[in-house]
Amino acid sequence: MSISDWSATELCTDQDCASRETRCQQYGAGQGSLKKWRDAGKKEIETRLRFALKDEQKETATDILDLIGSYEPLRMAAVFISLHLLFNDLMVNTGDLYTAKASYYLAQFEEELGRAVAQLNLDLDEDGVISDPEEQNINFGVKFYR
Numbered sequence: 608m609s610i611s612d613w614s615a616t617e618l619c620t621d622q623d624c625a626s627r628e629t630r631c632q633q634y635g636a637g638q639g640s641l642k643k644w645r646d647a648g649k650k651e652i653e654t655r656l657r658f659a660l661k662d663e664q665k666e667t668a669t670d671i672l673d674l675i676g677s678y679e680p681l682r683m684a685a686v687f688i689s690l691h692l693l694f695n696d697l698m699v700n701t702g703d704l705y706t707a708k709a710s711y712y713l714a715q716f717e718e719e720l721g722r723a724v725a726q727l728n729l730d731l732d733e734d735g736v737i738s739d740p741e742e743q744n745i746n747f748g749v750k751f752y753r
Contacts, residue, residue, distance in 0.1 A: 613672035618649050618685035628690055628708075634697060641689060644696070648688035652681060652720065659724055669733055680726035687716035 621641045624631050631641060656672060657664070664671040691712035697705040730736065 611673055611675055611678065613653070613670065613675070613678075616678050617645065618652065618678055618681050619645060619683075619689060621645075623682060623686050624689055624693075627686055631690060631693060634693060641693065644689045644692040645685065647692050648685050651688050651692075652685060655720065656724070660729070663729060663731060667731060667733060671729070674730045674733065676728040676730060680723040681720075684716055684720040684723045687712045687719055691716055 621632055624641050624645070653672065660671045667674060691709050694705045694709035694712065698709060699705070
């Protein structure tokens, strides 16, 4: 039994993005909204979540992303990756203002996603309720440094 519906969920809104970058709607004005970048950001988060939750997915028949109790912890990560993708598209030359903003938001996304994933709870027994034994920290990603 699904507790949520990943495919129908918007992780963030244009207003969420504008709360971090006030002129972002102006930058995306040719598109009418930031939906293009928000959708691409959601896809990036989905890819990373599927990798992080691959062991839990083996234990359930339901799509693992539909067993997440609340997507709210992912909101800021979605904002950061959406802004990264927007500014990445706006880059003209390496080293311009948009390059700096794209790099900044990518770093913010990497940091926030790890924090957000640790706050997710899964309904692993598929009863529609997150009970105490199901609350867990999900290990997410390994960073390698030189």
